[in-house]
Amino acid sequence: xxxxxxxxxxxxxxxxxxxxxxxxxxxxxxxxxxxxxxxxxxxxxxxxxxxxxxxxxxxxxxxxxxxxxxxxxxxxxxxxxxxxxxxxxxxxxxxxxxxxxxxxxxxxxxxxxxxxxxxxxxxxxxxxxxxxxxxxxxxxxxxxxxxxxxxxxxxxxxxxxxxxxxxxxxxxxxxxxxxxxxxxxxxxxxxxxxxxxxxxxxxxxxxxxxx
Amino acid sequence: xxxxxxxxxxxxxxxxxxxxxxxxxxxxxxxxxxxxxxxxxxxxxxxxxxxxxxxxxxxxxxxxxxxxxxxxxxxxxxxxxxxxxxxxxxxxxxxxxxxxxxxxxxxxxxxxxxxxxxxxxxxxxxxxxxxxxxxxxxxxxxxxxxxxxxxxxxxxxxxxxxxxxxxxxxxxxxxxxxxxxxxxxxxxxxxxxxxxxxxxxxxxxxxxxxxxxxxxxxxxxxxxxxxxxxxxxxxxxxxxxxxxxx
Ligand SMILES: Cc1cc2nc3c(=O)[nH]c(=O)nc-3n(C[C@H](O)[C@H](O)[C@H](O)COP(=O)(O)OP(=O)(O)OC[C@H]3O[C@@H](n4cnc5c(N)ncnc54)[C@H](O)[C@@H]3O)c2cc1C
Numbered sequence: 001x002x003x004x005x006x007x008x009x010x011x012x013x014x015x016x017x018x019x020x021x022x023x024x025x026x027x028x029x030x031x032x033x034x035x036x037x038x039x040x041x042x043x044x045x046x047x048x049x050x051x052x053x054x055x056x057x058x059x060x061x062x063x064x065x066x067x068x069x070x071x072x073x074x075x076x077x078x079x080x081x082x083x084x085x086x087x088x089x090x091x092x093x094x095x096x097x098x099x100x101x102x103x104x105x106x107x108x109x110x111x112x113x114x115x116x117x118x119x120x121x122x123x124x125x126x127x128x129x130x131x132x133x134x135x136x137x138x139x140x141x142x143x144x145x146x147x148x149x150x151x152x153x154x155x156x157x158x159x160x161x162x163x164x165x166x167x168x169x170x171x172x173x174x175x176x177x178x179x180x181x182x183x184x185x186x187x188x189x190x191x192x193x194x195x196x197x198x199x200x201x202x203x204x205x206x207x208x209x210x211x
Numbered sequence: 212x213x214x215x216x217x218x219x220x221x222x223x224x225x226x227x228x229x230x231x232x233x234x235x236x237x238x239x240x241x242x243x244x245x246x247x248x249x250x251x252x253x254x255x256x257x258x259x260x261x262x263x264x265x266x267x268x269x270x271x272x273x274x275x276x277x278x279x280x281x282x283x284x285x286x287x288x289x290x291x292x293x294x295x296x297x298x299x300x301x302x303x304x305x306x307x308x309x310x311x312x313x314x315x316x317x318x319x320x321x322x323x324x325x326x327x328x329x330x331x332x333x334x335x336x337x338x339x340x341x342x343x344x345x346x347x348x349x350x351x352x353x354x355x356x357x358x359x360x361x362x363x364x365x366x367x368x369x370x371x372x373x374x375x376x377x378x379x380x381x382x383x384x385x386x387x388x389x390x391x392x393x394x395x396x397x398x399x400x401x402x403x404x405x406x407x408x409x410x411x412x413x414x415x416x417x418x419x420x421x422x423x424x425x426x427x428x429x430x431x432x433x434x435x436x437x438x439x440x441x442x443x444x445x446x447x448x449x450x451x452x453x454x455x456x457x
Binding site: 014016018019022043093126127194208209 | 221263267269270295303304435439441442448449453
């Protein structure tokens with residue numbers, strides 16, 4: 001990787017567009033760099049929306065040692081759930097504040113899982129995957145969410161259940177989640193293989209590989 | 212091409228507007244010159260950043276609508292009423308003005324000319340932009356991969372690149388173009404205005420048996436509906452690639 005900035009780089013001196021004022025948000029709204037506030041809930045998906053019924057739904061955690069833990073839909077919704085109100089940030093630049101979810105903390109699901117893994121590859125119905133460090137899934141940072149804004153989670157937004165990891169860009173919050181493979185070494189997921197960042201911290205604007 | 216070092220692709224670059232033309236009454240074609248541009252694959256987009264005098268800045272994504280052409284490419288921007296960025300790009304930015312952008316971005320919603328599978332393209336409104344890049348690249352490379360475009364617009368006045376599409380449908384062997392009007396059909400049209408549905412996609416797209424590559428681009432609701440229909444028609448969901456404009 002070459003670190004010398006090309007001559008045309010503008011990283012030091014932004015170009016000002018005369019006459020451009022923009023539509024500023026009120027100063028008490030804090031958004032990550034490059035994000036804007038969305039009122040609606042846009043959708044980002046690489047393909048058609050998978051339709052998964054809850055009677056076929058299953059959630060599986062596989063460890064690096066080949067151990068397997070799984071939950072049916074009924075088992076999932078019988079686990080202690082939390083209500084989460086959080087801001088979300090999509091890599092396509094919109095942010096949405098104060099979104100309301102209900103789901104099961106990954107701390108609950110991982111409680112009895114024995115592993116030495118540092119990384120997780122999250123897998124979805126439809127074949128999508130996304131990778132993240134295991135430590136970002138624990139300590140009250142991540143949930144398997146199955147309700148949004150007081151209703152069942154719709155298929156467009158990842159229903160019946162999606163991962164919710166709101167401190168990272170929202171593609172990490174895998175829709176139609178079906179399981180987690182725990183890994184000793186990081187392995188890029190679907191979007192990450194297509195050029196998106198392996199970690200994806202919106203506050204450090206880690207949109208693409210190399211950011 | 213498009214394999215530039217990651218650090219190069221993601222640098223903010225200076226882009227100078229070379230030409231601006233009306234594509235429709237509410238959309239502008241903006242041709243930029245970008246020194247050091249690494250080239251793109253058809254389907255990829257750029258991120259544009261505008262900065263106000265006090266340092267406030269915003270970013271938006273725009274698909275490239277041209278075929279690769281050295282350090283020059285075109286964006287096709289629909290003016291969104293009350294929009295923060297698109298009215299500035301359409302109405303204020305003038306040839307000679309400079310803005311910042313970076314890219315090309317996106318490695319999935321991409322047509323690669325080496326892939327011989329037939330291609331079905333479905334566009335809603337401004338969603339034609341990345342598909343136009345594919346159609347133009349196909350012609351520029353002399354590719355014989357069979358292409359079918361199904362393009363949904365409100366009225367005849369909303370067709371992007373209407374003359375060019377008409378010409379290409381005649382001259383680009385192996386390219387079919389089918390327009391669907393949702394609000395108002397052209398005079399003398401055999402069909403009344405209607406929404407794009409299963410029958411049209413089945414008739415004017417490649418059958419699932421041919422294992423085509425399908426690219427669907429436009430507003431979210433449109434993309435949802437169309438891609439659901441392709442799955443219902445038996446297409447492998449992994450071959451149906453989508454780009455949602457928001
Ligand atoms: C990958 C990608 C590629 C894109 N490529 C193109 C392209 O080639 N050409 C193009 O014109 N746009 C494209 N877009 C959309 C573009 O990024 C902006 O969202 C759009 O120009 C509106 O920005 P704005 O600042 O003018 O409006 P905003 O200030 O963001 O929005 C103003 C209002 O319009 C609504 N709105 C936002 N976007 C749209 C839309 N697309 N249609 C209708 N209403 C909308 C908002 O919800 C809001 O209410 C692309 C988006 C993505 C994610």
